[in-house]
Amino acid sequence: MESQERFAQFLNSRGLRSSAPRSQVARIFLRTERHVSTGELYDLVRKKHKEIGYATVSRTLKLLEEAGLCRQVDFGDGTLRYEHAYKHAHHDHLVCTKCGAFVEIYSGKLEKLQDKMVEKYGYMQETHKLNIFGVCPKCQKKK
Amino acid sequence: MESQERFAQFLNSRGLRSSAPRSQVARIFLRTERHVSTGELYDLVRKKHKEIGYATVSRTLKLLEEAGLCRQVDFGDGTLRYEHAYKHAHHDHLVCTKCGAFVEIYSGKLEKLQDKMVEKYGYMQETHKLNIFGVCPKCQKKK
């Protein structure tokens, strides 16, 4: 597993250890494609490793983020989620306000338009977050 | 003051009262053009009205929101802010990650592109939130 390898390398380069808990948390995160909150990942981890604490899960997610293996996603519902960042290009999200289902969206045109706005005001762009909220097809039918 | 009037009307239509605390909080919010958090507004209110509690400020902001006089803004820094919505058309924000300064941005093209994305996936759009983060001109110079 390549990303696992990458994490080990990152830890090493920082003088940090590839401890068992870290590797186990990382493995489980990297194996799910879900956008998980810390709590959700903690629950997943607990199924296999009952001894691992919440703090370690939280800390490992931060390390994975610094290693460029995951990034935060904020749907504005009060809890942060994490998604894969390795070999997962930037994209934004279209989220259903009824059931939480979402799709990942991307448009080069849209990104370029944003760049122009940033330029116009003399800012130096770092990141951006676009969330579009609406009702998904399924939930429209349910109504 | 027109918006103040509108608030009174809204309260009336809901069978709610235009109590003194509500009106005072509303007036102070409507008079500042800042994007305030509940805590910041609470502090502003306190300067004039030492008897008003945090809960009332919070609740009044929610009412103002329902009345269409303000809307939430989330810069992703852990605290929600509120901005005027009455006679303030939709727009997004370009935020400085160093000093917090921001500019309000809008592009019809960008909005239309978003609509197309939503259509493409069969969603029914409700809202969207776009925050672009970068370093403002001033902070670039400081470096």
Next chain:
DNA sequence: GTGATATTGATAATTATTATCAGTACTGGT
């Protein structure tokens, strides 16, 4: 005025995140 209802502000509860810290595990040098 009176009784029903809405409102208020202090306080507590909630929620997610982050910090603290004592005990444990690991490391590199000997």
Next chain:
DNA sequence: ACCAGTACTGATAATAATTATCAATATCAC
């Protein structure tokens, strides 16, 4: 193998923002 110095861990506490609770007060319709 031993040891001294660090890093790491998990339980717990602290933080911070928001939301709920509730007894006291204010307001309204009659």
